[in-house]
Amino acid sequence: MDITVLYTTMTGHSRKLAEAIASALSLQAVHIKDNPDLKGIDLLFFVGGIYGGQSQPETLDFIKGIDGTKVKKVVLLTDCASGNTKQTAIRDLLVKNGVDVDPDEFICKGSFLFFIRMGHPNQQDVANAIAFTKEKLDLAVKAAQPVKAAQPVKAAQPAKAAQPAKAAAKPRVKSETKATSPKPKTTTKAKPTPSEEPVAKKES
Numbered sequence: 001m002d003i004t005v006l007y008t009t010m011t012g013h014s015r016k017l018a019e020a021i022a023s024a025l026s027l028q029a030v031h032i033k034d035n036p037d038l039k040g041i042d043l044l045f046f047v048g049g050i051y052g053g054q055s056q057p058e059t060l061d062f063i064k065g066i067d068g069t070k071v072k073k074v075v076l077l078t079d080c081a082s083g084n085t086k087q088t089a090i091r092d093l094l095v096k097n098g099v100d101v102d103p104d105e106f107i108c109k110g111s112f113l114f115f116i117r118m119g120h121p122n123q124q125d126v127a128n129a130i131a132f133t134k135e136k137l138d139l140a141v142k143a144a145q146p147v148k149a150a151q152p153v154k155a156a157q158p159a160k161a162a163q164p165a166k167a168a169a170k171p172r173v174k175s176e177t178k179a180t181s182p183k184p185k186t187t188t189k190a191k192p193t194p195s196e197e198p199v200a201k202k203e204s
């Protein structure tokens, strides 16, 4: 699988992220100014910032030259002061050119004017970007794996000959020992109480 990490930068933040990502994948990050000849790329990680609410015009010009015959899939990573502005114009251009752009976009803060978002992208931002990149790479590798050939259907097993019905259960031998326990009583005669004893008639 051919993978490339590409970036554009004005103040160096995107380079920092791109170099960390590339190093984690044992690659070298490439600046668009190096005018790389992008061909036969399966997965391209593109890192860039936001300026005046959008991508730089020269970045957009470069992106216009990428299409689905050169690059199969792009994953965007963005650093900006707001921490939530996406590289929407880049995504739209790529999609228009037939490139599959991952719906997820990594975004982290990028400092601006020395005091806004100072220190970003920081170590944690870099670690998050690397984790995101590795996850996307794993998914792309899995998606590229050939689907396992369907298992041939097993030949139908010949139907087993019906088992002869088991001999009917032996009839019980009549002379079986009878239960010896006494018959349970079903009725109890109440004994008349003394007052109820019939009085014997006196013989006159």
Ligand SMILES: Cc1cc2nc3c(=O)[nH]c(=O)nc-3n(C[C@H](O)[C@H](O)[C@H](O)COP(=O)(O)O)c2cc1C
Pocket: 008, 009, 010, 011, 012, 013, 014, 015, 048, 049, 050, 051, 052, 053, 054, 079, 080, 081, 082, 083, 085, 109, 110, 111, 112
């Ligand atoms: C001239 C200029 C304009 C910027 N405009 C925005 C902006 O509109 N929105 C934003 O979120 N960040 C803005 N930023 C902050 C950058 O997007 C941020 O610093 C980013 O990390 C820069 O990436 P880079 O160093 O790779 O060029 C601006 C930065 C500069 C230098």
